[in-house]
Amino acid sequence: MGDPQTDCLFYFRGIPFMHQIYNMEGLERVEDFEVMDDDVFITTYPKSGTTWMQVFLSLVYAEGDESQVKDIHNFDRAPWLEAMMDDVVKTKRPRLISSHLPFNLQPRMLREGKGKVIHVLRNPKDTLVSFYHFHNITKFLESQSDFQTFVEQFIDAKVFIGSWFDHVRGWFENTHPNVLHVTYEDMTIDLDAVTKKVCEFLGKTLTKQQLESVKHHSSFNIMRDNPKTNFSQVEMFDFEKGTFMRKGKVGDWKDYFTVAQSERFDDVYRERMVGLGLDFIWDLPARKPTCSVELV
Ligand code: PPS
Numbered sequence: 001m002g003d004p005q006t007d008c009l010f011y012f013r014g015i016p017f018m019h020q021i022y023n024m025e026g027l028e029r030v031e032d033f034e035v036m037d038d039d040v041f042i043t044t045y046p047k048s049g050t051t052w053m054q055v056f057l058s059l060v061y062a063e064g065d066e067s068q069v070k071d072i073h074n075f076d077r078a079p080w081l082e083a084m085m086d087d088v089v090k091t092k093r094p095r096l097i098s099s100h101l102p103f104n105l106q107p108r109m110l111r112e113g114k115g116k117v118i119h120v121l122r123n124p125k126d127t128l129v130s131f132y133h134f135h136n137i138t139k140f141l142e143s144q145s146d147f148q149t150f151v152e153q154f155i156d157a158k159v160f161i162g163s164w165f166d167h168v169r170g171w172f173e174n175t176h177p178n179v180l181h182v183t184y185e186d187m188t189i190d191l192d193a194v195t196k197k198v199c200e201f202l203g204k205t206l207t208k209q210q211l212e213s214v215k216h217h218s219s220f221n222i223m224r225d226n227p228k229t230n231f232s233q234v235e236m237f238d239f240e241k242g243t244f245m246r247k248g249k250v251g252d253w254k255d256y257f258t259v260a261q262s263e264r265f266d267d268v269y270r271e272r273m274v275g276l277g278l279d280f281i282w283d284l285p286a287r288k289p290t291c292s293v294e295l296v
Pocket of ligand 1: 044045046047048049050051052126129130131133134218219220221223244245246247248249252
């Protein structure tokens with residue numbers, strides 16, 4: 001159960017990466033990457049809302065100008081630090097930089113507090129389901145026919161980027177004032193509150209009309225139909241098997257997890273996240289949403 005996908009993945013400092021996209025040299029270079037004061041990093045465990053935040057922030061920086069996301073592909077607007085560093089270096093400032101790396105593999109300057117970080121996280125059960133489907137459309141990952149096997153691989157960190165639990169712990173244990181945590185669920189439930197918080201964090205002020213445009217052009221349906229945001233032009237996906245913009249829902253895990261799988265996952269969650277003091281709003285909407293994660 002849960003063998004690493006050795007054909008598709010290699011290990012760098014204990015973390016699995018996709019052969020087809022990453023290499024040791026590119027990953028080594030991250031440590032000394034020069035961070036600028038006005039850099040904004042979008043950091044996520046895979047399938048947590050990265051693309052949504054890329055589009056949302058692109059629009060915030062463009063003051064709602066939709067051409068920014070209609071004309072420019074995600075990869076060019078918010079390139080990936082660990083896979084496209086040469087593009088990141090050439091990007092016009094202020095730069096939006098995407099990264100799936102855990103905190104301890106981030107650039108030294110970022111770890112020391114330079115630049116700003118928006119860390120997006122999502123209910124790990126929904127993340128897992130989205131990741132499961134992602135394996136089936138991504139040519140660079142092993143297809144997953146058996147959900148049970150994938151649950152165990154995810155729990156055992158034998159997937160691209162390794163352990164969700166370690167990843168999230170790393171970002172919360174090393175939080176300093178330049179890191180803002182935002183959940184996918186809060187974006188879904190109360191995007192106005194998230195927008196306010198993000199704009200305050202970035203020192204941006206937008207008019208009501210600009211904010212409406214940000215919300216509209218980063219909404220699921222509009223992103224799903226936009227070739228610059230839905231990855232339909234990217235060769236790494238086999239769209240006959242599914243779409244990148246799949247459902248965009250909170251709580252889809254309930255259609256996949258059995259009661260036994262859910263209880264097992266909850267046990268692992270409690271064990272692995274003990275002492276972190278996080279109280280997520282993960283389901284719709286049992287109580288009033290917060291704008292980000294509450295510390296209890
Ligand atoms: S990746 O491959 O790690 O960059 O994927 P990531 O972008 O982090 O996550 C993909 C999931 O996010 C959903 N998504 C959205 N949901 C709601 N609203 C918007 N605007 C939106 N944009 C992307 C996308 O559908 C994937 O989730 P699932 O559950 O698979 O639908």
